[in-house]
Structures are given as C-alpha cells and as structure tokens.
Amino acid sequence: MSPGPLHVTNGESVASTLRTTSLDDVVLSWDDVLHAGPLAFDPAECRPLRARFLAGHGWGEEAAIQAELERRDELLGRAGAVVLWFEHDLFDQLQLLQVLSQLGEATNVELVQADHYLGSLDASRLEALWHARRPVGDATRALAREAWRAVCEDDLEPLLERDLGALPHLKAALRRLREERSPLPRTKRQLLETLAEGPKRPPELFATNQAHEEAIFLGDAWCFRFVWELARDGLVRAVGGVTPPLPPPRGDQDSFAATVFELTPKGRELV
DSSP states (O other), X not given: OOOOOEEEESSHHHHHHHTTSTTOSOEEEOOOOTTSSOOOSXXXXXXXXXXXXXXXXXXXXXXXXXXXXXXXXHHHHHOSEEEEEEOSSHHHHXXXXXXXXXXXXXXXXXXXXXXXXXXXXXXXXXXXXXXXXXXXXXXXXXXXXXXXXXXXXXXXXHHHTSOOTTSTTHHHHHHHHHHHTSSSOHHHHHHHHHHTTSOBOHHHHHHHHHHTOSSOOOOHHHHHHHHHHHHHTTSEEETTSOOOOOOTTTSOHHHHHHOOEEEOHHHHHHO
16 A cells, blocks of 8 residues: 655644644744845755755754754655645644655645634544645745745845735735834834833733734744843833843743833834
C-alpha cells in the first residue's frame, strides 16, 4: 500500500487535532511567524536567517531551531503527495506561499482553503473539510512562487496590481502585510490608539487589537513583544515609572501581563 499524503498546516494546535482524525497520515506543523523578521526565497538561505531571528527573540537555541527547520523542509521535500490546510489570514497565507514555493513539480498538491479559523475546530469538523479539498495546479503554484519571491524581496506593489484570484485570500493578506511593513506597523498604531483611551494591561491591548483586524493573525506573545518595543522606543511606559519586565518567551508571562502601560508624551503626540 502506498503511503498517504503529508498533511501540512499552520501550527501545532491544528496539527494535533488532525492527528486524532481517521485520516491516519503524517501531519507536519509549519511553525514559523513569517510576517516578522528577515526572509529569503531560497530555503537554504532562509533557514539560518529564521533560526537566528527566532533564537534572538527567545524561541530556543539557534542550532536547534535550524535543525528543526531542516527536518521540516526535508520531510516536505520527500513527500509525493501533500494536502495543505491553511486559513485566510496573513499568518497562514504567508506559510502557504512558502510551502508551495518549495514543492517539486512532481508532487501532487491539494489544498483545504478555510475561510475560518482551523484551530477552533474539533476533529470531526476538521475531517469534514477533507471533502472540500481542491487540487493546486501548475499555474497556481507558479503564482505562489512569484508571490513568495515578492514577499521576500519586499516588492509587493506590482503583485497587488495583478489578478490573484487563484489564491482568493492572498491579496487581502498581502495588503495587510504592506501595512505591517510600514515605518510604524499597523499593529503598533492600533496599540497606541488603544492606549490613547487610557492605561491598559497587555491582555486588554491584545484583545482590542484583535478586534480591529479583518482577519486575526497575531498571537499574544508577538503582540506583547510589540508593546515592549513601544516602551523601548519611548512611546509607551509602565505606569508608576517602573521598568517593564521582558515579555514572553524571554520573560515571565504573568509578570508582563500584569504590567499597566500608558502613553508617554511622545506617544500621545504621535497618536
């Protein structure tokens, strides 16, 4: 009996649920936050860049992260058939582009393209989506490679002028990426605007930020990191003049979450 397809999805939450379904195939979690940090189109060049960046933000030892990325890419490269399970938001759409750009021409590819959040689904509801999978043709795969190169080279404008309908959620995601790559990222603008209403703790800031997104893509740890960076840059401060603790994963989650932040005069002027 020939082996089943390799299932690739956006993170361990969905991957662990897929492993409890009757699909009974290998599931690969594509664990990377591609809207943050440096990128390279060539996988061999991208892996050390990502490992260094993620290690620098406290997500593990650089050598271990790079080894895991190498194992991940090797597993993907060996697969004769792949089923991709991805959502509509920026986080997933960038992962989808990277995965499609790395697949060989001989690999059979199918896509479960969800317009809702897979992590909220139980095994039976995930398994029901299996019947909605669609083949990914050569033209769509070529588009994904072009789009991934444009993302890596930060050359989004020509791509956004094109018809991207073969990947229906891609244009909205790339527009959101463009906003995140502006001199003051949209996420940080939203955090500052929320603090203009009064002092708040990071969980409150995170929840309000999510409510302002058309498609939620940001995890709480990265949101907390952005709050800390705003403090580092003198735009917000901890109430009472205390030094803000480091955010997770380098710092303690509870300590950071309990810190109350407010705008500085510089931050209020910017808002």
